[in-house]
Amino acid sequence: xxxxxxxxxxxxxxxxxxxxxxxxxxxxxxxxxxxxxxxxxxxxxxxxxxxxxxxxxxxxxxxxxxxxxxxxxxxxxxxxxxxxxxxxxxxxxxxxxxxxxxxxxxxxxxxxxxxxxxxxxxxxxxxxxxxxxxxxxxxxxxxxxxxxxxxxxxxxxxxxxxxxxxxxxxxxxxxxxxxxxxxxxxxxxxxxxxxxxxxxxxxxxxxxxxxxxxxxxxxxxxxxxxxxxxxxxxxxxxxxxxxxxxxxxxxxxxxxxxxxxxxxxxxxxxxxxxxxxxxxxxxxxxxxxxxxxxxxxxxxxxxxxxxxxxxxxxxxxxxxxxxxxxxxxxxxxxxxxxxxxxxxxxxxxxxxxxxxxxxxxxxxxxxxxxxxxxxxxxxxxxxxxxxxxxxxxxxxxxxxxxxxxxxxxxxxxxxxxxxxxxxxxxxxxxxxxxxxxxxxxxxxxxxxxxxxxxxxxxxxxxxxxxxxxxxxxxxxxxxxxxxxxxxxxxxxxxxxxxxxxxxxxxxxxx
Numbered sequence: 001x002x003x004x005x006x007x008x009x010x011x012x013x014x015x016x017x018x019x020x021x022x023x024x025x026x027x028x029x030x031x032x033x034x035x036x037x038x039x040x041x042x043x044x045x046x047x048x049x050x051x052x053x054x055x056x057x058x059x060x061x062x063x064x065x066x067x068x069x070x071x072x073x074x075x076x077x078x079x080x081x082x083x084x085x086x087x088x089x090x091x092x093x094x095x096x097x098x099x100x101x102x103x104x105x106x107x108x109x110x111x112x113x114x115x116x117x118x119x120x121x122x123x124x125x126x127x128x129x130x131x132x133x134x135x136x137x138x139x140x141x142x143x144x145x146x147x148x149x150x151x152x153x154x155x156x157x158x159x160x161x162x163x164x165x166x167x168x169x170x171x172x173x174x175x176x177x178x179x180x181x182x183x184x185x186x187x188x189x190x191x192x193x194x195x196x197x198x199x200x201x202x203x204x205x206x207x208x209x210x211x212x213x214x215x216x217x218x219x220x221x222x223x224x225x226x227x228x229x230x231x232x233x234x235x236x237x238x239x240x241x242x243x244x245x246x247x248x249x250x251x252x253x254x255x256x257x258x259x260x261x262x263x264x265x266x267x268x269x270x271x272x273x274x275x276x277x278x279x280x281x282x283x284x285x286x287x288x289x290x291x292x293x294x295x296x297x298x299x300x301x302x303x304x305x306x307x308x309x310x311x312x313x314x315x316x317x318x319x320x321x322x323x324x325x326x327x328x329x330x331x332x333x334x335x336x337x338x339x340x341x342x343x344x345x346x347x348x349x350x351x352x353x354x355x356x357x358x359x360x361x362x363x364x365x366x367x368x369x370x371x372x373x374x375x376x377x378x379x380x381x382x383x384x385x386x387x388x389x390x391x392x393x394x395x396x397x398x399x400x401x402x403x404x405x406x407x408x409x410x411x412x413x414x415x416x417x418x419x420x421x422x423x424x425x426x427x428x429x430x431x432x433x434x435x436x437x438x439x440x441x442x443x444x445x446x447x448x449x450x451x452x453x454x455x456x457x458x459x460x461x462x463x464x465x466x467x468x469x470x471x472x473x474x475x476x477x478x479x480x481x482x483x484x485x486x487x488x489x490x491x492x493x494x495x496x497x498x499x500x501x502x503x504x505x506x507x508x509x510x
Contacts, residue, residue, distance in 0.1 A: 010048060011041035017063070018054025020204055020255060021175075022087055024141065024155040025113055026052045029086070031145030036117035045074060048082045048120060053089035055170055056359070060089055068101040075103055082106065082120055086113060091174045092361065094133040102129070109133040110175050114144050137161075137179055142189060150409070151479045152443030152472035154198045158186050158239065159205035159214055164258065166285075167296045167363040168325065168356070171206060178207065180214030183224050183239060190246055197475025199443070200251035200406060203239070209257040209266055211236040237269040244273035248471070251406065252276045253428070256283060259299040262307050271314040278318040279428040280311060285325050287342030288335035294367070295328060301342060308346045319349035319394075319427035326383055327356040327376030330369035336379050343386055349394050349429065350456075351387045355380050388455050395453035398429070402449050402465065403458075405431045409442040409476070421446075425458070433460040436467060443472030 012033050016026040029050060030040070038048065049071060054060055068083065075081045084106035085097055091109040098104050105123040108115055111134040119130045142157045161176040162169075190201055205211065212235025215221035228238030243252045252275050257266075259282060270276045282304075286292050289300045311318055324339060343351070355376045358365040405423035419435040423446065433448045440446055445468040448460035 009037055009039045011044065011046045012038045012048040012050065013041045013046040014050045014052060015067070016052045017060070018052075018056065018088065020155060020202070021157070021160075021206070022052050022054060023149075024157055024204055025087070025110070026050075027146045027148055027155070028141050028144040029113055029116055030147035032114060032117055034147055035145045038117075045078050045081070047078075047080060048084065050084045050086065050116070053085060053087035055088035055092045055174060061093065064089055064097075065100060068104065072101075072103050080124075082123060084108065084116060084120065086110075086116065088171070088174045091133060092170065094131060098129045098131060105129055107131040107133070111136055112138045113141060114139045136176060140179070140181060142181065142185075148198075150442075151197055151475040152406075152470075153200040153202070154193045155204045156186060156189055156193070156201050157181070157204045158208060158211050161214075162206035163210065163213065164207060164298075165296050167294065167367070168285075168328065168359065170359055170361050173361065175206065178205075178210060178214045180211055180235075182222055183228055183235075183242065186239065187242055187246065190243065190249060194246060194248040197443070197471050197478075199249060199470060199472040200253070201243075201249065203243075203252070203254035205256075207256070207258045207261065208254045209234070209236045209261045209263070211239060233265045233269075234263050237263070237265040240266070240269040240276055241273055244275055246275075249275055250470075251426070253279060255281045257281070258283070259304050259307055260297075264310065267307075267310050267314050270311075270318075277426050277428065278315045279321070279426070280318055281321045281323075282307065283323040284339075284342060284346070285323060286328060286331070286335065287339035288331065289338075291328050291331050291335050291339075294330055295325075295364070301338065305342060305345055317427060319429060320346065321350045321352075321428075322346070322348050323352045323354070324383065325354045325356050326380045327371045329356070329364055329367035329371065331356075331371060336383075340383065340386060343383070343390065347390055347394060348387065349427070350391055351383075353380060353383055353387065392453065392455040395429070395455065395458060398450045398458055399453055400450060402447060403431060403460075404445050404447050404468075405433060405460075407440050407442050407444050407446055407473075420459075430457040431460060432457055434463060436464045438467055440467055441469070441473035441476050443474075443476040444469050 014026045014029055016022050029052065051064060053064055071083060075083065082105040083103065085104055086108045088110055090097065090107050094107060097107050106119045108119055112132060115132055119132055123130045137160060148154055159178055159180045161178040162172045163178045164172065193201060212225060215225055218226055218229060225235055229235050243249060284304060285295055285297055287301050292300060308320060403425045405425055407421060407423040420432045421435050422430060422432050425431050433446060446464045447466040448464050449462050450458045451461045452459035
């Protein structure tokens, strides 16, 4: 492991797998490394490769060890190269990673990402692997340095951990019980981001609408929490309304909520706070009461559809997305038909659909009634076909609508002689639009009319009605020529019947 004489700053690459929480953590890891003097690798082999792992997806360990195996000969030919493994799989398999891949230099967990630069240096000096896994959170991730991937949109973590005990999910045992940030810290971070050019933020947590429970009883909660919940509203509803008071913040989103904690005051806050966008990701998992009980999901079909009905009544233009697991142990054909019933009733704009597979360490992995693969596959295909049909029908309802689209990074594409750019509508639908003659930048806003609908996107082929140059676009322009901090290698999570902007937080997944 001895390092050669160095002629310049050490370079790094971060490979991120999993949910939005992992993406958020990787931005922090990037900030930590750059604060320690590292620079992002561009055209050469990096000196440090960091795997930020997920333990939720099927065969996550095989994917990791396969990637580590591919890197071994690269490291052998690159003296001084280091490999670090962090994230949920590192938290779970702390004792086996270095045994199975002895060329790994550092293993760190979800609770101590701030230790990475020190662990890398210690491994170099001591010439031996450093394995450091904390059992509880050392430093809240959002207090660490960051190198954001986007100059105009940002994640803001409001909590970490989860108090639920879903039988298919290992996340609570890896990230621990819910811990909440104080409202003042959250709002101060958002204000700082807005001052830096950000005009869209996504509030992030394993169960965002349980926000406040991490403080314990109201009697012992900080004064600012008690003020936010005055009049009986939930802390999360109060936080949404407080976001509405931040000048310059144009779009607020959140993920992922849990139906059991989704209260009417949150719906009211969404409807009454202008910068809270009309989009909602509400994990369903199953439409069968029996399966929901086996999953230990503390709501039932009637409760779920009741929430959807209330959201649509208060926010008619809302696009609602979801997660669904097919083939959970014990699921019958009748159970599956109940899921299809909810899909037809809820009319999701898109859905992340999953075939159930065993996750070691979860109660569901040892349940009776494991369903043969061919049955799960057949049900999965029926579900995807139904959701595709609904997604397309719902998108067709957007024809003729005028939407203000937040322009995304990337050069778009050409369809014949027409060059298209892409962006997100307020409800988070993906929109491809005709590139206007006037230059527009990622972060700017373009008003367009929808002329075509597909299951996964909308198209606006008429010239833009207006272009609004923004401070967010200025921020994007100012960043040009500077290296980006994180290479996102997120694999597809399940098969999206229609694709939201990013995969939802990991508590939503099997």
